[in-house]
Amino acid sequence: MQPGQQRDEVEMLALMLLIRRFEERASQQYQAQKIGGFCHLYIGQEAVVTGALAAVREDDYVITAYRDHAHALARGTSADACMAELFGKETGCSQGLGGSMHFFNRKNHMYGGHAIVGAHVPLAVGMAFATKYRDEDRVTLCFFGDGAINQGAFHEALNLAALYKLPIIFICENNLFAMGTSVKRSTSLKQIVDRAEGYDIPGEIVDGMNFREVRDKVAEIAESIRKEPHPAFLEVRTYRYRGHSMSDPASYRTKEELEKYRLDDPITRLRAQLTREGKLTNEQFDLLDKRAKETVLAAVKFAEKSPEPRLDKLYDYTYADGAKP
Amino acid sequence: MREITYRQALNEALAEELERDPNVFLMGEEVAEYQGAYKVSHDLLQRFGPRRIIDTPISENGFAGLGVGAAMVGLRPIIEFMTFSFSLVAFDQVVNNAPNMFTMSGGQFNIPITFRGPNGPAHQLGATHSHATENFYASVPGLKVCTPATPRDAKGLLKTAVRDNNPVLVLEAELLYSSKGMVEPPDEELLIPLGKAEVKREGSDVSIICYAQTVPLALNVAAQLEEEDISAEIVDLRSIKPLDERAILDSVAKTHRVVIAEQDHPFCGVGAEVCYRIQKNIFDELDAPIIRVSQEDVPMPYNERLEKAVLPNAEKLIAAVKKVCYA
Numbered sequence: 001m002q003p004g005q006q007r008d009e010v011e012m013l014a015l016m017l018l019i020r021r022f023e024e025r026a027s028q029q030y031q032a033q034k035i036g037g038f039c040h041l042y043i044g045q046e047a048v049v050t051g052a053l054a055a056v057r058e059d060d061y062v063i064t065a066y067r068d069h070a071h072a073l074a075r076g077t078s079a080d081a082c083m084a085e086l087f088g089k090e091t092g093c094s095q096g097l098g099g100s101m102h103f104f105n106r107k108n109h110m111y112g113g114h115a116i117v118g119a120h121v122p123l124a125v126g127m128a129f130a131t132k133y134r135d136e137d138r139v140t141l142c143f144f145g146d147g148a149i150n151q152g153a154f155h156e157a158l159n160l161a162a163l164y165k166l167p168i169i170f171i172c173e174n175n176l177f178a179m180g181t182s183v184k185r186s187t188s189l190k191q192i193v194d195r196a197e198g199y200d201i202p203g204e205i206v207d208g209m210n211f212r213e214v215r216d217k218v219a220e221i222a223e224s225i226r227k228e229p230h231p232a233f234l235e236v237r238t239y240r241y242r243g244h245s246m247s248d249p250a251s252y253r254t255k256e257e258l259e260k261y262r263l264d265d266p267i268t269r270l271r272a273q274l275t276r277e278g279k280l281t282n283e284q285f286d287l288l289d290k291r292a293k294e295t296v297l298a299a300v301k302f303a304e305k306s307p308e309p310r311l312d313k314l315y316d317y318t319y320a321d322g323a324k325p
Numbered sequence: 326m327r328e329i330t331y332r333q334a335l336n337e338a339l340a341e342e343l344e345r346d347p348n349v350f351l352m353g354e355e356v357a358e359y360q361g362a363y364k365v366s367h368d369l370l371q372r373f374g375p376r377r378i379i380d381t382p383i384s385e386n387g388f389a390g391l392g393v394g395a396a397m398v399g400l401r402p403i404i405e406f407m408t409f410s411f412s413l414v415a416f417d418q419v420v421n422n423a424p425n426m427f428t429m430s431g432g433q434f435n436i437p438i439t440f441r442g443p444n445g446p447a448h449q450l451g452a453t454h455s456h457a458t459e460n461f462y463a464s465v466p467g468l469k470v471c472t473p474a475t476p477r478d479a480k481g482l483l484k485t486a487v488r489d490n491n492p493v494l495v496l497e498a499e500l501l502y503s504s505k506g507m508v509e510p511p512d513e514e515l516l517i518p519l520g521k522a523e524v525k526r527e528g529s530d531v532s533i534i535c536y537a538q539t540v541p542l543a544l545n546v547a548a549q550l551e552e553e554d555i556s557a558e559i560v561d562l563r564s565i566k567p568l569d570e571r572a573i574l575d576s577v578a579k580t581h582r583v584v585i586a587e588q589d590h591p592f593c594g595v596g597a598e599v600c601y602r603i604q605k606n607i608f609d610e611l612d613a614p615i616i617r618v619s620q621e622d623v624p625m626p627y628n629e630r631l632e633k634a635v636l637p638n639a640e641k642l643i644a645a646v647k648k649v650c651y652a
Contacts, residue, residue: 061398063394092431093431094429094430094431094433095431095432096431097428097429097430097431098429098430098431102429102430104429104430104431104433104434105433106430106433106434111394111397111398111434112426112429112430112434113429113430114422116417116421116422119390119417119418119421119422120390120422121390122386122387122388122389122390122391122393122394122418123390123391123393123394123397123422124394125387125390125391125394126390126391126392126393126394126395126396126397126398126402127394127395127397127398128394129391129394129395129400130394130395130398130399130400131398133350133376133395133400152386153386153387153390153417153418156382156384156386156387156388156390157387157390157391159382159384159387160381160382160384160387160388160391163382164379316432317427317428317431317432318427318428318466318467319427319467319469319491320427320435320437320490320491321489321490321491323469323491323520323567324567
């Protein structure tokens with residue numbers, strides 16, 4: 001049995017709902033000025049991270065870019081800790097010191113949350129390097145957006161991964177826009193997956209609005225990597241319903257385009273599949289959704305009443321030995 | 326004690342740390358098969374094998390980042406830059422990823438990584454290959470920066486850097502690789518703490534505060550000044566960050582006159598920070614304004630005569646000392 005099939009699909013649907021309700025609530029709290037800085041929402045892309053993580057082991061390494069709330073939640077970080085991080089509170093998953101773009105969870109092998117586009121791709125390669133160095137059979141999942149593929153760090157990292165035959169899956173969440181610039185206006189290739197070919201890395205395209213397709217493809221690749229370490233590349237085609245960040249009204253795309261994708265919604269799709277197969281009733285779905293909404297509402301309350309990071313600890317997180325140069 | 330070169334001292338430090346800790350590996354351009362661009366990693370591939378001594382393509386951003394990622398999951402990388410001038414291509418990894426991770430993750434991920442290689446002007450390498458990077462990097466919270474000037478300091482500081490749980494930059498000096506000095510025998514563990522300066526020569530009339538390539542320069546100048554009855558104390562900072570403020574203040578409280586010999590540029594250079602700390606803490610001890618001798622504030626010219634004019638030299642240093650001594 002592939003590891004992916006061990007994860008209950010209804011459970012994964014619940015996770016997708018949690019992500020969506022979390023992001024909606026984050027958006028509302030941002031507008032209420034409870035959340036500062038930049039805030040990038042994952043709404044529309046839920047099937048990508050849930051599908052990929054349903055296919056791998058809990059001790060596999062996960063790292064992503066700045067649109068990271070979903071990856072932290074999918075890696076078992078509580079909605080409380082995620083919301084508290086957005087609020088900049090001490091109880092946040094990065095103790096309120098990281099913010100929206102820097103979610104970490106060491107215990108659950110979530111290695112960030114990285115905000116310089118493409119800069120974490122070499123880090124992922126280093127994590128995969130360590131795995132091979134120690135002769136472990138872990139796989140590193142490196143998520144990034146379509147904007148990252150034109151950054152130098154990305155290219156250097158892919159070459160290194162291929163050269164050293166490292167156990168890593170590069171997962172490009174192609175939501176068609178790097179901020180406001182469409183892939184067509186940023187990338188000379190007809191399709192992003194062709195970047196992999198340039199480094200002799202096997203690459204495939206999957207439908208990122210389809211949970212099962214993402215899960216099964218990642219499971220298949222992970223199995224192959226565990227047998228014999230090698231890099232692989234997935235272009236996952238998805239769509240974000242909201243703007244790049246909270247300040248972006250997304251006027252660079254049409255309402256029709258957005259509607260087209262909304263009709264192909266990943267949550268609706270998985271729900272329909274499960275309903276058709278008799279694995280989920282409408283009542284059960286409503287209950288899952290109600291629970292997700294309650295969880296994020298409770299997370300807001302938790303974040304609100306949590307303490308701020310202590311001022312007297314300002315210098316405690318600069319050096320691991322507490323040095324004050 | 327025996328006499329070895331600065332290069333051999335670094336090589337011993339690498340070998341000893343690779344021997345001691347299986348999580349330590351060395352990665353960089355030409356470190357393995359070529360035996361190191363400056364032969365610092367000589368024979369390490371033969372001793373430790375290709376799993377731990379790893380050649381890279383010319384991708385500083387890529388392999389510096391690889392090191393940071395490996396450090397996040399428990400390895401202790403030593404990343405060699407062929408020169409720190411090339412580290413500028415990896416600036417984002419050295420400045421944005423390595424030192425920020427501990428804070429950004431709320432203390433979950435410290436980065437025990439050593440970045441090392443030659444730093445500072447060498448000889449007629451032109452503007453792109455002559456960068457003294459110590460002041461850029463020392464200004465970044467989360468990084469530690471050391472600048473060994475002798476074989477003993479090179480060995481002891483590099484070994485300490487590898488064992489430190491933070492990102493540490495060991496800025497070596499290309500012009501000193503072949504210089505010799507006394508170092509403890511290999512069976513004696515030599516660790517020199519970061520943030521500890523050393524008085525390389527005692528004196529009473531003036532403190533010359535220096536580091537890296539300006540240390541041998543200052544020692545030569547001190548010998549010349551002695552003939553003119555000026556007794557110079559030579560304080561080698563050894564680490565730029567943490568900075569040994571105590572050692573600086575102790576020396577200044579003794580001599581009351583200060584010249585800073587630095588190998589970087591004057592604007593926001595290391596000497597500016599040292600000056601600030603002296604006047605802030607012991608203003609009344611000063612008998613003369615502090616003078617800084619640094620590079621001229623220009624990109625490095627290739628022409629040999631002009632290059633000499635840009636660099637700190639004995640003539641400039643002696644003039645500065647005489648000025649602060651009103652001699």
